[in-house]
Amino acid sequence: MHSQSNSLPFSPLQDQDASPMTAEISHELRTPLTSIRGALGLLLSGKIAPQTAQGQQLLKIAADNADRLLRLTTTLEDDRKTASNLLSHNALKRLRLENDLFTAWKNRDFEVFYQPIVSTQAHHIRGFETLIRWQHPSQGFVSPAVFIPIAEQTHLIHDIGLWVFEQACEQLQIWQQQFPRESPLMLSVNLSPLQLLHPAFVEEFISRFERYPFAPGSLCVEITESTVIENPVAIATLQALKTAGLKIYLDDFGTGYSCLARLHQFPVDVLKIDRLFVCQQQWGMIQGILQLALSLGLDVVTEGVETDDDVAQMQRLNCPFFQGYWFSRPLPASEATQLLMK
Known part of the structure; x- marks a missing residue:
């Protein structure tokens, strides 16, 4: 596969002078995505079979982080003030769609x-x-x-x-x-x-x-x-x-x-x-x-x-x-x- 990147295809921060809270939330958004990509990347490479104990652990990591990301993005959508300071509506929608795409691929949906x-x-x-x-x-x-x-x-x-x-x-x-x-x-x-x-x-x-x-x-x-x-x-x-x-x-x-x-x-x-x-x-x-x-x-x-x-x-x-x-x-x-x- 292509080499993995720890950065999202868009920047969730709207400016370079982000507050500590904004930076922390941005980090919270990036971390589960990085974990999901890493876990699925190893499985999709064929180096680790999904049915092995290690493969099952990687699937659990991906699933847990997907759930974590979903909870966070849902919270941001409910907290309009925080979300508007951190993410544009399109960026938040894109972030959730990216997460859903990984899930869809895992399930062959x-x-x-x-x-x-x-x-x-x-x-x-x-x-x-x-x-x-x-x-x-x-x-x-x-x-x-x-x-x-x-x-x-x-x-x-x-x-x-x-x-x-x-x-x-x-x-x-x-x-x-x-x-x-x-x-x-x-x-x-x-x-x-x-x-x-x-x-x-x-x-x-x-x-x-x-x-x-x-x-x-x-x-x-x-x-x-x-x-x-x-x-x-x-x-x-x-x-x-x-x-x-x-x-x-x-x-x-x-x-x-x-x-x-x-x-x-x-x-x-x-x-x-x-x-x-x-x-x-x-x-x-x-x-x-x-x-x-x-x-x-x-x-x-x-x-x-x-x-x-x-x-x-x-x-x-x-x-x-x-x-x-x-x-x-x-x-x-x-x-x-x-x-x-x-």
Whole structure:
């Protein structure tokens, strides 16, 4: 795992001239988080098995400190005067969410959903994008846009990412056995930039991948443009994954980081055109990207297709594949299976 840090991803103190009481409470907030991270870090590293006496003691340390942190943050929320001097509302909310994320990971309170990628002309399911979901016990659905950055900053992203990848591998194997095809069903998994920089990532990822007898080229990883721009380590990691047999999707293509002159240097198989182009009806831009992809021998998926007109435009432009709510929202595995049966 990444080296652990004793500091929070935000500073709970609002200024440098904090009172002794404020400094003490700040310390009380940091201490349980440090203990939780340390205990879970040892367990997640695989060096200590949870079922051993030492593992059980580490779990107790994590649980006790989680309870301590929850009591403290609840007290601060009730004591508005103290809380307002110490934490902003957003910072306090973030602190509790971070604590809840550690608990959710310990309990595996996540679920993997799948959104279809379909052929534009026939509307046949070509594959699925794998998406993680977290249903918080009191807050309900927490957007990945909220909890994934926290997972990255607390170094949980590597372990959560590997878990999602394993879930995807198991599901793809089930589907390929249940629904044999001339063109095998494909599945893509999103990667965080921090995963690509983890020293053990390639070995751990490929070792899991090689356990499953997938059809060649049917398991894919998705990365954003910003991941590979000016990042030789990430590019080398992706090349290793491609050599091992995975396909590479370049996600959110066309938004901000496009480096068209260097695109041919990246180990990419598929461009995913960002949903913004569809939302803004920039059909000319989409046509340009399609032509670029054709010249480079790349496949294309357009995201964010939600209306009949969007679909008609995809057909007019001869975009091979699309993804979006017009065909289906992201689904749990059971509902995605029902969709494949139709």
